[in-house]
Amino acid sequence: MSNKLWGGRFHGQAADWVDDFGASIHLDYQLAAEDIEGSIAHATMLAKQGILTEEELEQIIAGLNEIREEILAQTFEVSVKNEDIHLNIEAKLTELIGPVAGKLHTARSRNDQVATDFHLWLKHRLPAVKEKIQGLQEALVNLAEDNVETLMPGYTHLQHAQPISYGHYLLAYFDMLERDYERFTFNEKHTDLMPLGAAALAGTTFPIDRSFVADELGFGQLYHNSLDAVSDRDFALEFLANAAILMAHLSRMAEEMILWTSFEFNYLELSDSFSTGSSIMPQKKNADFAELSRGKTGGVYGHLMGLLTVMKGLPLAYNKDMQEDKAGVFDSFETIMNVLQVFTGMIATMTVKKGNMRAALKGDYSNATELADYLVKKGMPFRQAHAVVGSLVYQGIEAGLPLEDMPLEELQKASELIDEEVYQVLKPETAVNARTSFGGTAMKNVEKELQRAQAILQAKA
Secondary structure, X not given: OOOOOOHHHOOOOOOHHHHHHHOOHXXXXXXXXXXXXXXXHHHHHHHHOOOOOXXXXXXXXXXXXXXXXXXXXXXXXXXXXXOOHHHHHHHHHHHHHHHHHHHHHOOOOHHHHHHHHHHHHHHHHHHHHHHHHHHHHHHHHHHHHOOOOOEEEEEEOOEEEEEEEHHHHHHHHHHHXXXXXXXXXXXXXXXXXXXXXXXXXXXXXXXXXXXXXXXXXXXXXXXXXXXHHHHOOHHHHHHHHHHHHHHHHXXXXXXXXXXXOOOOOOOXXXXXXXXXOOOOOOOOOEOHHHHHHHHHHHHHHHHHHHHHHHHOOOXXXXXXXXXXXXXXXXXXXXXXXXXXXHHHHHHHHOEEOHHHHHHOOOOOOOOHHHHHHHHHHXXXXXXXXXXXXXXXHHHHHHHOOOHHHOOHHHHHHHOOOOOOOHHHHOOHHHHHHOOOOOOXXXXXXXXXXXXXXXXXXXXXX
8 A cells, every 4th residue: 555645546766866855845844834824723613613623623733833933943744655745745744643643634635635735825925915015006106205296207108298297107116006906905805715625626525614714714715616616726826826926027137227227328326235346347336126027027027838738738626736836936925025125125225316307308399299289379279379389399410509509599489389488497407397287297296196105105004
C-alpha cells in the first residue's frame, strides 16, 4: 500500500522526481498560518456539533498551536512526499498527537481546505495593498500642494500641447490610484466568501455549521453552491487584474519620470536614494528604480494571463491545474507592495525643477489654442480661427518667432480681430487659469481638487 495519506487504494510508489513534480509545498508553504487558522476553526465547529469530543478538540488545538510556533520560528520541516502544506501539517499533527489527528479532516476535503486558505491569505493582505496605495496618494497630494502654480507643457503624442499646472498633472495619478483603491475594495467582497464545508465538491453528510466557522474566521459570506466553492478562483483573477491595472498606471508614471529626469527634459531630479550610477561613466545618475518598476509590469501582466489560461477550460469542479493558481498571486502581491513603496519614496524625495518646466513653454506654440479661442470669442468660427492660427504658427516657425513675440501688425495681417490684449491672452499663466471648466487645469480648480483629494484621504484615515 502507498505511504501517502490518501494512499489506501494505491499499491505502487511514485519515483522521487514524480513526487517533486506533483508537490506544491515549495510554494504553498506561504499558506501555513492560514491553514492553521482554518483548521482550528473547523475543529472548534466539529466539537460544537458533537462530531469531536472536547478532549479531542483540546488535543488537536494544542498540536496545531505547537506546529504554528514551529512555523513562526522557521523550524517546521516539510517533505515533498506530503505534497503540500496541508498534508505536511496533518502529518506533523499525527506525529504529535497520534491517530486523533485524523479526525480533523472529518467533513472536509483538501479542495475546500486549500480554497479557504487561499481566500484567507488574500483577505488578510488586501488591506495592506490599499494602505500602500493610500500612502502613494498622500505623497502625490503633498507634492501637488507645492506645485499648483508650477507651469509645464501638457503633452499629447509626446508633443507640447497646452500649458498645464504640474499640480493638475499629479492629481491625475491620484485619481487613477483612487480607482485602483476602489477596485481592490471590491476585490475584498469576493475574497470575503468562505468555501469551507463544501468538502470535495458536493457538501458533506455530517451536521456541520458553516456559518459558525465563517464567524470564527471573519468571513462575511458563504458560498451557496459547493461546486462553485471549490472551483472558483475569480477572487484571484480579480486581484491579478487589479494589480495589472495598478502596474499600468505606475508604469506610465515611471516612463515620465525616466523621461523627465533626462538631460533633454531636466524637469525632475530623483534623490540619490532612488537612483544608481554607472560602473564606467562617472557622470551618470540613472532612474533605475523607475525603470525596474516599469519592467516588473510585464511579470504582473503575465501572471494574469497565466491564471486566465489555467481556468479557461476547466470542467467543474476541482482539477489539479488549479494548483497553479497561487504562484502568480503571491509574486504579484510582493511586486505591487514593493513598487508602491518605491514610488512613494521617489515622489516624496524628488526635486521639481520648476524653472525648467516653465522655460519649456517658451516658444513652443502651446498657446496656439489660446489664440484660436480668442478669435472665436471675437466672433470668428472655430474652424476658420484654427486655420488662421495654424498659418501664423507656420509663419512663426519659419521666422523663428513665437506667437507671443510677433509684432501686433503681423498678427493683425492674419486677422483684424486681434488687438493689444492678445499678448495677455498668450501668456501661459492666462492659458492655464482660463481653463475653468470642470476638471480643467485652472489653478483655482486644482485648489478645489486638492481639497477633494484631502477629504478622500481623511475619510480613509
